[in-house]
Structure formats: structure tokens, C-alpha cells
Amino acid sequence: MNLLYQSTRGKETGVTASQAILKGIASDSGLFMPTQFPKLEIPMSQLAGKSYHETAYEVMRLFLTDYTEEELKYCIANAYDDKFDTKEIVPLVKADNAYYLELFHGNTIAFKDMALSILPYLMVTAARKNHVDSEIVILTATSGDTGKAAMAGFADVPGTRIIVFYPKDGVSRVQELQMVTQKGDNTSVVAIHGNFDDAQTGVKKMFADQELAAELAAKGFQFSSANSINIGRLVPQVVYYVYAYAKLLKEGEIKDGEQINVTVPTGNFGNILAAYFAKQIGVPIKTLICASNDNKVLYDFFRSGIYDRKREFILTSSPSMDILISSNLERLIYLSTGCNAGETAKFMEQLTSTGEYTITEKMKARMADFYGGFATQAQDAEAIRSLYEKTGYVMDTHTGVASAVYNRYRKEEQDETKTVIASTASPYKFSKSVMEAIKGSLPDLDEFKAIDLLHETSGTAIPQAVEEIRNARIRHNLECDIDQMKDTVVKILGIS
Numbered sequence: 149m150n151l152l153y154q155s156t157r158g159k160e161t162g163v164t165a166s167q168a169i170l171k172g173i174a175s176d177s178g179l180f181m182p183t184q185f186p187k188l189e190i191p192m193s194q195l196a197g198k199s200y201h202e203t204a205y206e207v208m209r210l211f212l213t214d215y216t217e218e219e220l221k222y223c224i225a226n227a228y229d230d231k232f233d234t235k236e237i238v239p240l241v242k243a244d245n246a247y248y249l250e251l252f253h254g255n256t257i258a259f260k261d262m263a264l265s266i267l268p269y270l271m272v273t274a275a276r277k278n279h280v281d282s283e284i285v286i287l288t289a290t291s292g293d294t295g296k297a298a299m300a301g302f303a304d305v306p307g308t309r310i311i312v313f314y315p316k317d318g319v320s321r322v323q324e325l326q327m328v329t330q331k332g333d334n335t336s337v338v339a340i341h342g343n344f345d346d347a348q349t350g351v352k353k354m355f356a357d358q359e360l361a362a363e364l365a366a367k368g369f370q371f372s373s374a375n376s377i378n379i380g381r382l383v384p385q386v387v388y389y390v391y392a393y394a395k396l397l398k399e400g401e402i403k404d405g406e407q408i409n410v411t412v413p414t415g416n417f418g419n420i421l422a423a424y425f426a427k428q429i430g431v432p433i434k435t436l437i438c439a440s441n442d443n444k445v446l447y448d449f450f451r452s453g454i455y456d457r458k459r460e461f462i463l464t465s466s467p468s469m470d471i472l473i474s475s476n477l478e479r480l481i482y483l484s485t486g487c488n489a490g491e492t493a494k495f496m497e498q499l500t501s502t503g504e505y506t507i508t509e510k511m512k513a514r515m516a517d518f519y520g521g522f523a524t525q526a527q528d529a530e531a532i533r534s535l536y537e538k539t540g541y542v543m544d545t546h547t548g549v550a551s552a553v554y555n556r557y558r559k560e561e562q563d564e565t566k567t568v569i570a571s572t573a574s575p576y577k578f579s580k581s582v583m584e585a586i587k588g589s590l591p592d593l594d595e596f597k598a599i600d601l602l603h604e605t606s607g608t609a610i611p612q613a614v615e616e617i618r619n620a621r622i623r624h625n626l627e628c629d630i631d632q633m634k635d636t637v638v639k640i641l642g643i644s
């Protein structure tokens with residue numbers, strides 16, 4: 149079967165997977181969606197015996213049907229190699245009453261590595277398949293983790309350049325150091341004077357700018373996106389939910405066919421949407437628990453059916469979730485309208501022009517698989533401390549939000565269904581916040597002392613990614629205002 153993609157806003161249809169990956173976002177600013185959901189072709193009992201690589205192939209071939217077996221296996225083998233510090237790629241750790249799916253064993257110790265280790269291979273393969281000979285310029289907005297993971301993936305990949313925009317005061321010290329020390333002649337990093345939503349909106353504007361696209365084309369460039377709106381990021385993320393279920397089955401934690409819940413600390417709605425895709429292709433998932441931090445737009449949305457971004461943007465200790473415009477929600481909106489692109493486009497236009505939209509009761513009913521929760525910074529810290537005290541297991545501040553939300557859900561809904569919590573970052577990435585959660589306020593602790601203290605406290609090895617930035621040279625120092633993002637790109641590419 150040849151699976152095709154179309155824009156959630158209707159103007160682009162009949163797009164192959166490789167074309168969708170190359171483009172990143174549709175020309176009408178919509179997101180690419182498969183025209184139907186494929187189904188897993190081998191039974192879970194058989195998947196239970198497979199490695200991460202084999203599982204990845206079984207899942208990705210369903211969605212990326214215009215890639216050959218050889219191409220996909222090449223991409224998978226090169227992505228999930230010894231860049232990961234564990235052979236398992238994604239260990240599943242039981243602690244207290246949940247299973248923590250550790251998605252942070254890659255290059256940059258956050259879950260973005262799961263998709264961004266493979267995206268460059270998928271994209272370069274796509275360029276070859278589609279006879280693209282212009283240089284691909286990856287434009288990316290980051291709330292802290294995507295930027296580094298994308299640069300690590302694309303650094304010195306021939307035929308590509310990458311430009312990353314991050315909010316100057318909206319990322320952790322480790323996240324910032326990881327980005328500004330990035331090597332690779334084709335990488336650029338720009339701090340913007342604004343928040344993540346400003347960065348994301350600015351990037352989306354450049355994608356929709358036809359004049360800019362023409363200028364780029366004339367100079368031999370074309371834009372693509374490494375943000376989670378790219379279907380080439382979403383599909384690799386479906387893999388680990390399938391893998392987690394198969395693993396639970398293999399270890400006898402669940403019976404074949406038994407439903408599980410999944411809890412995901414959410415920002416741009418990419419990771420949890422991947423879990424929803426996993427459900428659609430046949431993984432027995434009951435409830436998808438969407439955990440937000442103080443920027444609880446999604447919690448309010450799932451309660452009321454009103455998406456309202458008109459509110460204060462709060463900087464929290466889980467910065468990668470500090471987002472008020474969750475881009476990937478557009479895909480769920482589209483599905484809940486019964487794949488009505490016209491209606492989806494209207495909601496998205498309302499969001500842009502008025503800052504809010506209200507979905508219908510029917511749409512809301514179609515989202516019944518989702519449960520929204522949120523945790524304040526104090527509740528996040530409490531969850532980290534209490535799990536550590538109970539079990540010795542240390543989680544990061546994003547996973548802490550998920551853990552806090554899950555524990556409340558479990559009590560309030562009296563739902564004892566076995567639950568996988570997506571553990572999205574290594575605690576070493578947010579050492580100071582994590583250590584303060586465990587030990588209380590530590591005003592004199594700098595980030596690197598916090599790392600050493602975390603090492604002593606948890607007894608876990610300090611990841612290579614952290615050691616690397618201790619003494620690395622700063623290579624990037626560009627900054628700009630929100631309204632200078634386009635000029636900055638033009639300058640970096642030298643096309644003015």
C-alpha cells in the first residue's frame with residue numbers, strides 16, 4: 149500500500165511521505181497527515197521478541213511507504229547506534245506505581261534525540277529520492293531541547309544547513325551551553341528577545357513567506373523544518389510506544405491485549421500525539437494523560453473545549469514545556485472534525501486572529517481518549533522528592549510534571565491501569581532544579597556543582613553530553629529581536 153499525506157488545511161493533497169518530510173510544513177501552513185491509519189502487521193506477541201531496531205522498522209515502514217526496506221534499515225541503523233549510551237535504546241524502569249520509559253539516552257540527553265537522530269537520514273534520503281539538488285536549510289524554533297538535538301543530528305551533514313532560534317531567557321543553563329558550543333560549519337544558533345511562541349511564530353511566518361521562498365530558490369536553497377510538526381519526527385516517536393507495550397508483555401507485566409495508560413509531559417503536543425498514533429495502529433492504549441506545567445492551556449482545553457492562548461507566559465522549571473501554542477494539536481483538531489480541512493483551517497485562523505477557538509461537542513467527544521492534567525512547580529518538585537525518597541529513582545523536572553499529574557489522576561479517577569510515563573529528559577539536564585526539589589533551596593549552587601551533587605545523590609553516571617560542555621568553547625553569539633528573524637536568516641545564508 150502506498151500511504152499518502154495531505155495538509156490539515158486542505159490545499160496540498162497526494163503528498164508522499166518523503167515529500168512531506170522534505171517540506172516539513174505544507175504551503176498553506178497546515179500540517180501533513182496520513183490519509184488513513186495503517187495497522188501493525190505482526191502481532192504484539194511477536195513484536196515482544198524484537199529489538200528496538202526491528203520494532204522501528206515494523207512501525208516506520210507502515211507510515212513511510214515510499215522508502216525502500218534498504219533505505220529505512222539504513223536510516224534506523226545509523227540513527228540508533230552507539231550515540232545512545234545503552235543498547236536497549238529506551239530502557240523501561242519500574243518505580244513506585246508506574247513504568248518510566250527513559251527516552252533520554254541519546255546525544256543530547258532529552259527525548260528529542262529519538263526523532264532527531266533519524267530525521268537527517270530520512271531527509272537526505274528523501275532529497276535523493278525526489279531529485280532535490282538545492283541545499284536544505286533547516287529552520288527550527290526551540291524551547292531548549294529540539295535545537296541542540298537537531299544540530300547534533302544535522303551538523304556537517306552534506307547538503308544541509310541548520311539555523312536554530314531559542315528564547316534568550318527561556319532555556320536552562322545546560323540547554324543554552326549545549327547549543328552555543330555546537331560544532332559544525334553548517335550550524336547557526338540565534339537567541340531571540342522573546343519567548344518560545346515568538347520563535348515558533350517567526351519560523352512559521354518564514355515558511356509561509358512566498359517571496360522569501362523564491363529568493364531562496366534562486367540561490368539554490370530550500371527550507372525544511374526539524375520541529376515536531378515534521379511528520380519525519382512524529383513517526384519515529386510512535387516506535388517507542390509500540391516498543392514499550394511489547395516490552396511490558398515480554399516481561400510478563402501485562403497480558404496480551406491488556407490496555408495500558410500513557411502519561412506524557414506535554415508542550416507542543418508532538419510526543420503525546422505519537423502515542424495517539426500508536427493507539428490508532430493497534431497498541432492497546434486506554435487513556436492518554438496529557439500533563440502540562442503552569443502554562444496549562446491544554447488542561448483548560450480538554451476541560452472546556454476552549455483553546456485560549458491569551459494568558460501570561462510563565463517561565464517554569466520545566467522550560468521545554470513552556471508553550472502556549474501547541475502546534476501539533478492541529479492534527480488532533482483535524483481528526484476530531486472527521487478530517488475536515490476547511491473546518492480545521494477556520495479554527496487555526498481564529499487562533500491567529502483572536503487568540504482562541506471553541507470546538508464543538510462532537511469534536512470534544514471524539515477526544516475522549518485524552519485526559520488533561522497539570523502540575524505547578526511546587527507539585528513538580530514534590531513529585532521528584534517523593535519518588536526519590538520512596539525508591540531512590542531521580543527524574544527530571546519535565547518527567548516530574550507527568551508523575552505528579554499521573555498520581556493525582558490515579559487517585560481521583562481510581563484507575564489502576566498499568567501506566568507508562570514518558571521520561572523526557574535526563575535529570576542531569578536540569579540538575580539545579582532537580583537538586584532543589586530533593587534538598588530544598590540551594591542558593592549557592594551553580595549548575596555544575598549541582599551536577600556533581602546529583603551524581604553523589606543518585607549514584608548514576610554523569611552523561612557524556614554534560615561532561616562535554618564543562619569546558620567547551622562558545623561558538624555562537626548571535627542575538628536578534630523577534631521582528632529581525634527573517635533578516636537574520638537572510639544574513640546567515642548570505643542571500644541579500
Ligand SMILES: *Cc1c(COP(=O)(O)O)cnc(C)c1O
Pocket residue numbers: 258259260293294376413414415416417418419420468469546572573
Ligand atoms: C520537548 C519536550 C517536551 C514536550 O514535548 P512535546 O512533544 O513538545 O509535547 C517535554 N519534555 C522535554 C524534556 C522536552 O524536551
